[in-house]
Amino acid sequence: MSAYSIFQLGDCAMTLSLGNAFNPTDNLKIQAMKQWIEANTFQGLLDIVTAYSSLTIVYDLYSVRTAGNIQNGAEFVKSHLQSAFENSEKADATERNLKMIPVCYEAPFNLDSEFICSQKNISIEKLNALHCAKTYQVYMIGFLPGFPYMGEVDQLIASPRKDKPRTRIEAGSVGIAGIQTGVYPIDSPGGWQIIGKTPVVLFDEEKEIPAFLEAGDTVKFYQISKLAFEAYKTENQ
Amino acid sequence: MSLRVLKAGIFDTIQDNGRTGFSKWGVNPGGAMDRYALRISNALLGNSLEEAAIELHFPASQFLIESDLLISICGADFSAEINAQPLPLWKPLWARAGSVITFSNKKQGNRAYLSVLGGFDLKPWLGSLSTNTKIEAGGMEGRILKKDDILETNAFNLKPILPQHDQVFVFPWYASHHFVYQDPEQIFFIEGNEWDWLSDESKFHFEHKVFEIDPSSDRMAFHLNGEPLFYKTRTELLSSAVSFGTIQGLPSGKLMTLMADHQTTGGYPKIGHVISAHLPKLAQLNARQPFKFKKIKFEEAEKMLFSLEQDIRTIAGACKVNLRNFYNQ
Numbered sequence: 100m101s102a103y104s105i106f107q108l109g110d111c112a113m114t115l116s117l118g119n120a121f122n123p124t125d126n127l128k129i130q131a132m133k134q135w136i137e138a139n140t141f142q143g144l145l146d147i148v149t150a151y152s153s154l155t156i157v158y159d160l161y162s163v164r165t166a167g168n169i170q171n172g173a174e175f176v177k178s179h180l181q182s183a184f185e186n187s188e189k190a191d192a193t194e195r196n197l198k199m200i201p202v203c204y205e206a207p208f209n210l211d212s213e214f215i216c217s218q219k220n221i222s223i224e225k226l227n228a229l230h231c232a233k234t235y236q237v238y239m240i241g242f243l244p245g246f247p248y249m250g251e252v253d254q255l256i257a258s259p260r261k262d263k264p265r266t267r268i269e270a271g272s273v274g275i276a277g278i279q280t281g282v283y284p285i286d287s288p289g290g291w292q293i294i295g296k297t298p299v300v301l302f303d304e305e306k307e308i309p310a311f312l313e314a315g316d317t318v319k320f321y322q323i324s325k326l327a328f329e330a331y332k333t334e335n336q
Numbered sequence: 337m338s339l340r341v342l343k344a345g346i347f348d349t350i351q352d353n354g355r356t357g358f359s360k361w362g363v364n365p366g367g368a369m370d371r372y373a374l375r376i377s378n379a380l381l382g383n384s385l386e387e388a389a390i391e392l393h394f395p396a397s398q399f400l401i402e403s404d405l406l407i408s409i410c411g412a413d414f415s416a417e418i419n420a421q422p423l424p425l426w427k428p429l430w431a432r433a434g435s436v437i438t439f440s441n442k443k444q445g446n447r448a449y450l451s452v453l454g455g456f457d458l459k460p461w462l463g464s465l466s467t468n469t470k471i472e473a474g475g476m477e478g479r480i481l482k483k484d485d486i487l488e489t490n491a492f493n494l495k496p497i498l499p500q501h502d503q504v505f506v507f508p509w510y511a512s513h514h515f516v517y518q519d520p521e522q523i524f525f526i527e528g529n530e531w532d533w534l535s536d537e538s539k540f541h542f543e544h545k546v547f548e549i550d551p552s553s554d555r556m557a558f559h560l561n562g563e564p565l566f567y568k569t570r571t572e573l574l575s576s577a578v579s580f581g582t583i584q585g586l587p588s589g590k591l592m593t594l595m596a597d598h599q600t601t602g603g604y605p606k607i608g609h610v611i612s613a614h615l616p617k618l619a620q621l622n623a624r625q626p627f628k629f630k631k632i633k634f635e636e637a638e639k640m641l642f643s644l645e646q647d648i649r650t651i652a653g654a655c656k657v658n659l660r661n662f663y664n665q
Contacts, residue, residue, distance in 0.1 A: 108578070109580075109612065146357045147359070151576070152574055152576075153576040157579065161642060164642065240362040241601030242362065284362075309361055310360075
């Protein structure tokens with residue numbers, strides 16, 4: 100990993116991209132860069148947006164220039180991104196911050212399981228077992244508050260998004276899109292293939308840390324019955 | 337000190353300069369659509385520039401001022417009236433308890449900002465009062481204002497010494513703003529990272545043909561109607577950060593400009609970015625009002641933004657000096 104490109108995202112943000120071909124190692128590098136920038140902030144830094152293989156610094160041009168007596172705000176931010184790339188250690192790929200998420204894979208929650216199984220010629224039991232078998236890496240949070248993009252699912256259950264997105268998917272729904280898996284934190288329109296539902300609340304604005312997951316976490320799903328699903332909901336109300 | 341909503345508007349929310357720093361949780365910045373009008377309406381009162389105001393859309397709410405209050409309204413012209421008399425925009429005014437503010441007619445622009453001295457006494461969520469209606473957080477219980485809402489204002493000790501006046505005293509100065517909104521038919525942009533994906537002909541169309549905002553547009557995105565665009569290359573992009581003003585090219589050939597409530601990430605090609613200095617103008621453009629995009633250099637966009645930021649601070653300084661003459665020293 101040595102090549103990267105840097106481009107302006109408008110006049111108040113700048114992105115460093117490791118390329119458009121995704122691999123999990125790139126994502127670990129992005130997490131490491133984010134940590135480096137958090138430890139080396141500057142006046143005018145507003146936000147750090149991490150994605151699969153890119154990191155974006157959002158900045159306040161006026162603060163950057165006036166606070167640091169800097170003539171060229173963009174050049175300053177660019178050199179900061181370069182430093183982050185050069186000085187950040189490669190993050191280790193061990194199971195960092197493992198979170199266990201219970202999922203009920205039964206009807207009526209598994210809206211698209213039959214479809215996936217008929218396409219892949221596997222049983223529903225196999226689909227669920229494969230989904231639970233792997234430990235996933237949270238690559239990024241985006242689309243909705245608290246929505247985790249995770250991967251990679253077993254090729255046997257990887258399925259493209261639905262041609263026609265649903266107008267409403269319920270909070271907690273667990274889905275597959277390509278080699279990714281994710282959970283809808285709030286009711287939302289969406290096109291992922293839904294295979295189950297978790298009683299875990301993925302985004303709770305009342306909490307000090309409202310999102311259950313952050314990029315860099317690892318996740319393992321485990322299967323629960325509908326009874327256990329309801330019990331979990333009641334207990335955690 | 338408080339304002340009461342006598343009649344609810346169509347989509348009036350509390351907004352400040354946005355909630356930055358929480359993209360790690362997928363929380364989008366939100367905030368006022370027109371950051372110039374928001375900050376100037378605060379400057380006129382001597383507030384902090386980023387203080388929250390009520391963002392009004394037309395038809396807008398009606399308000400009752402329940403105790404004497406210094407207010408200002410900036411941005412769109414909805415024919416504001418106070419006690420059935422015209423209420424001048426871009427000026428501070430002192431209104432006595434019992435005054436009623438109404439908006440009768442959409443004359444120009446789309447979003448007006450009503451600020452009060454001291455700001456509103458509401459609980460910030462993640463450091464901001466901006467209302468996020470999608471996750472129902474921030475502002476007034478995370479929702480649009482409704483009838484009988486009472487908006488308490490933060491306490492302030494200063495009370496201006498005013499000449500004899502009736503219900504309303506209008507201060508004899510106003511904040512300049514024409515320079516921000518002039519030439520609404522021309523919106524400046526800088527190239528996005530995927531600009532070169534456009535065919536040469538589509539690049540030409542982008543810069544020379546007329547576009548208009550589709551009426552289905554909202555605080556999240558402006559959908560643009562115009563010449564469909566074609567691409568030389570088009571590959572699937574990994575999702576990455578987007579920002580306020582990012583112009584995305586949709587698979588249909590149409591364009592979408594992301595506005596204040598945009599998501600934190602997106603996967604459509606970034607054709608361009610509306611420059612920050614022109615976002616207030618864009619936010620006030622009417623649906624179906626024709627405009628053209630004009631490409632400028634990044635350095636020029638940066639210069640315009642910096643100069644606008646300086647202007648805002650100059651205005652804020654002048655407002656403070658002017659207000660001081662009305663306070664008991």
